Amino acid sequence: MSERLVEVEVLRYNPETDSEPHFQRYSVSCEEEWVVLDALNHVKETIDPTLSYRWSCHMAVCGSCGMMINGEPKLACKAFLRNYEGVIRVEPLAHFPIERDLVTVIDDFVSKLARVKPYLIPKEDKPLSAGEYRQTPAQLKKYKQYTLCINCMLCYSACPEYGLIPKYIGPAALSLAHRYNADSRDGGREERAQEVAATEGVWDCSFVGACSEVCPEHVDPASAIQQEKIANMVDWYKEHLMPGGAK
């Protein structure tokens, strides 16, 4: 096991004792295969028990450990030390208020997620006794990738629109709305349109695509948003141009 001395520079902020955030540097003796999260855990266990951050799974699935690593939004449990040279700078995710140290306040996302109704609104009601809805692998594939969102918030951190317009619903919540809209069992698109097709919905996206670049799960929120834009445009034309409207 080869060890390496790594310098980590961590943003610290405790609202009770600090008037503003500052950086603190730790020298950590790390194993070659470690991720940044391992280094932080090592600091917490052996150097500084006051360091605060979120983590649980250590396998990129719980979505807790998003942070800025050398300026990029990353999952600390999937940011391998071997990919970094020199001092590694760790900060809380951009665009979110800091609760303490690397812990951010994500209330905004949590309430936006609820607003887009991210649950199945069945097209046809079916009692449980009638068994499962049929869905072919091809139908599953249409939305599967959008189910993979771990709510890690990296995309909000990368999104310049969200930085500018905090009301923007944002990539992950819109992807999850699209996930249900694109599900063959669902009939709730109209209900969701109120939020999704509003100005703060898909139309606030200027298609920079930064969300898709940073997404650790390859959800590709940008494509979800693009598909929603097209679908909503078609709806609009149907209602406004076709004789008698669509319905």
Place this chain on the structure above:
Amino acid sequence: METIQTDVAIIGAGGAGLRAAIAVGETDPKLRIALISKVYPMRSHTCAAEGGAAGVIKPDDSLENHFNDTVGGGDWLCDQDAVDYLVQEAPRELIQLEHWGCPWSREPNGSVAVRPFGGMIKQRTWFAADKSGFHILHTLFQTSLKFPSIQRFDEYYVTDLIVDDGRCQGLTAIEMRSGQMRQFQARAVIIAGGGAGRMFPFTTNGAIKTGDGMALAYRAGVALKDMEFVQYHPTGLPNTGTLLTEACRGEGGILLNKNGRRFLQDYGMGPETPVGKPQLKTMELGPRDRVSQAFWHEQKKGNMLPTQWGDCMLLDMRHLGEKAINERLPLVRDVTTSYLGVDPVTDPVPVRPVVHYMMGGIDTNIRAATPLAGLFAAGECACVSINGANRLGSNSLTEILVFGRRAGLSAAEYVRSGARPGNDAALAAKATAAQARIRARFEKTGGKESVAALRKEMMTTMERNAGIYRSGDGLSEACVKLGELRHRYAEVELTDKTNVYNTDLLQALELGSMLDCAEAVAASALARKESRGAHQRLDFVERDDKSFLRHSLAYYHPTDPPRVEYRDVVITKSQPGVRDYSGDHQ
């Protein structure tokens, strides 16, 4: 102290807690539900489950098969009435999840697909690629957003149950954002706090699995049942402990020793089956306890591959081919390549057994009720018991759904049956006492002990003495050591004495939970002088149905070791027999 009034308080928003909340919400929209969790619901460890959930759905299968596999797999320590309930309810629950949108993998004709799993005689494990738990958790979480009666308290750490007048009437919790203590006055409480694998140093369990839920009930006088049964999963990544799902073998992966031999055939799980054609309930699809034990023996014989992380066996999936691996096991490929640098498409993956699951937990009955009025429990923290001495893979996700719902229904029924109103002053006094206890810990000065150091000693003790094989001497040593650690725990002084998101404090409290659970494990293991399922004693190698076809019940004592009592197993139709994994049953 601010007091929150609610009808049903639920501790834990993983699969079991969310399912319970939805059940209450569906039963009676007027009941107020407080869903309390130390992490946001989607961070709960249910998200890490990979393989799938068992439920009979295909025409070639039967409830009786599922029952027999489960009871035999559990080495006859399961309560058979509870297993009956589980297998009956399982298909309904899994279909319910489908109706809520869970993206189960499908057959070409659009029906749900099932995959083989260890110890199961038929294919009955529903899966969503290899992120089944993740999809179950997110489906439940997102569905829960439909219910206005579910009020969430995310990032609240529950410290104590409030018991008065012989019934559980609420709890106290720290709002992590402010560090303030809150009292929840509830007419019923459901614990769904998950497992406790973090007592051990090498585990598939996330950082949050510290046994808090178990410890809450235990300290309130409810027994912890069958705690000696700790499941090792055979295939953990040797460096991080990350799980490689049993589905690797369900899909056809094989296990080799360093000589390239499929050694399971030498431990009652053979004869060898053709490579790439997995046969149910034998060889690599044997149950977890047997496979992990076979590893231990091979290791003793020097047949395992030495690596920098200890001795390993090899999980060979190369013959499955890149396409199948990408489609059915994408997470596995991602995990092994990124964390270990081994691509299963081109190389066998070194793996070693890893602590995975607690069969034991809070003593509950088939209605998910504990012996304490007003207190219910479900999920990994509870012991109904459907897992007996060894859980079969993919029964646990089913359990959190079936018994999560059951706990919700029972709690709603209990509340609606009109429990007497509580004595506000008495409840407030208990909450204040809980607050004082936490404050004392918070403010303690001159302490000589640290959380990190004690935790390490606990983990080392557990690994050395309460692992795959145990002995009376080792377990006695563990009991003494854990008693000492519990004593020294009082001397822990925090470094962080601020309020906001104080993880130093939370980790100290979590350590307290783990020490309590660990003591229950060691004491129950020492008292069980037989070998059964996941509990293997080198000094008592046989199963002893005459003395130990019984559940152990460990009762808490504030200063002394736990008291261990026993209760007979419920047997309805399957008498204890021989566990046969030779493939002869085919």
